[in-house]
Amino acid sequence: xxxxxxxxxxxxxxxxxxxxxxxxxxxxxxxxxxxxxxxxxxxxxxxxxxxxxxxxxxxxxxxxxxxxxxxxxxxxxxxxxxxxxxxxxxxxxxxxxxxxxxxxxxxxxxxxxxxxxxxxxxxxxxxxxxxxxxxxxxxxxxxxxxxxxxxxxxxxxxxxxxxxxxxxxxxxxxxxxxxxxxx
Numbered sequence: 001x002x003x004x005x006x007x008x009x010x011x012x013x014x015x016x017x018x019x020x021x022x023x024x025x026x027x028x029x030x031x032x033x034x035x036x037x038x039x040x041x042x043x044x045x046x047x048x049x050x051x052x053x054x055x056x057x058x059x060x061x062x063x064x065x066x067x068x069x070x071x072x073x074x075x076x077x078x079x080x081x082x083x084x085x086x087x088x089x090x091x092x093x094x095x096x097x098x099x100x101x102x103x104x105x106x107x108x109x110x111x112x113x114x115x116x117x118x119x120x121x122x123x124x125x126x127x128x129x130x131x132x133x134x135x136x137x138x139x140x141x142x143x144x145x146x147x148x149x150x151x152x153x154x155x156x157x158x159x160x161x162x163x164x165x166x167x168x169x170x171x172x173x174x175x176x177x178x179x180x181x182x183x
Contacts, residue, residue, distance in 0.1 A: 050142040060133025064090075067126035079103055086120065090131065093124030 071092060074083040081103055082096030097120045102109040164181035 047141050047143045050144075052142060053137050053140065056137030056140065057134045058137075060130045060135070060137060062130070063133060064127050064130030067123055067130060071123045071127075079105070080116070082116075082120070086123075090124075090127050093120045093127065096120050097124070 068089050071086050074080065074086040074096075077083055081101050082099035085095035085099060086092045088095060097117055100113060100117045100120065102113055164179055167178045167180050169176045169178045
């Protein structure tokens with residue numbers, strides 16, 4: 001009964017906040033050179049300057065380090081289930097979430113199990129998010145340095161038929177989200 005109720009709650013939240021996403025025209029934000037066009041009518045994009053790489057990498061690694069440092073507070077509660085797993089970087093919060101239960105010394109710990117589970121998920125997402133930011137800093141396409149010829153990248157303008165929709169997916173054993181779209 002609880003899984004049905006939680007699945008229904010997830011479905012309600014997803015349908016309340018889910019909507020249709022579509023791309024915006026780049027000309028309104030000012031990031032396209034006016035009148036510039038590439039082959040077959042595509043607009044020319046501008047990329048961020050190359051100086052953005054290092055701050056993005058350091059910011060992502062710093063964010064991961066702060067999230068991991070917060071997870072190290074588990075040393076204050078060594079008897080809590082999953083506390084030792086929480087000290088493993090990146091994978092630790094997910095391993096600790098798998099072992100999230102009441103300690104043997106306190107069989108009825110109430111809402112503490114849920115609060116600890118929420119904090120483990122937030123910690124895991126923050127650590128992964130920091131790594132994604134650092135990876136973006138490594139792989140981001142930037143403009144050529146001054147004095148070097150820039151290679152123009154082109155992008156086709158999105159058609160009116162491009163749509164991406166967030167759709168809830170609930171089964172007896174799973175509740176989740178799916179992205180459905182036409183490109």
